[in-house]
Amino acid sequence: MITLQSIFDRIEPYISNITDLTVIFIAIFLSAWFCNGYFGFKFELSALQSFYLCIAGIKTANYGINSAFNTARGSSKEIPVKKEE
Numbered sequence: 559m560i561t562l563q564s565i566f567d568r569i570e571p572y573i574s575n576i577t578d579l580t581v582i583f584i585a586i587f588l589s590a591w592f593c594n595g596y597f598g599f600k601f602e603l604s605a606l607q608s609f610y611l612c613i614a615g616i617k618t619a620n621y622g623i624n625s626a627f628n629t630a631r632g633s634s635k636e637i638p639v640k641k642e643e
Contacts, residue, residue, distance in 0.1 A: 576617055583610045 573579040583606075590601040 573613065576614060579610070579614060579617070
């Protein structure tokens with residue numbers, strides 16, 4: 559039986575960061591948009607857009623929560639500086 563969780567488990571490795579997710583979304587959206595106009599398909603583009611906003615919102619909120627609770631207040635993340643030799 560196909561469930562939403564099984565679908566998400568399959569696509570989760572491909573949307574590991576927000577940039578990959580956005581590129582994949584744009585490719586799928588433009589393909590569906592083209593097929594709707596040229597071939598007369600009936601893809602629901604607003605549902606695809608809502609799905610993207612939901613996944614992107616979850617990833618953004620997760621990043622914000624992790625950042626807020628895993629960093630000491632008033633400090634910034636130290637970025638390692640490469641020393642020239």
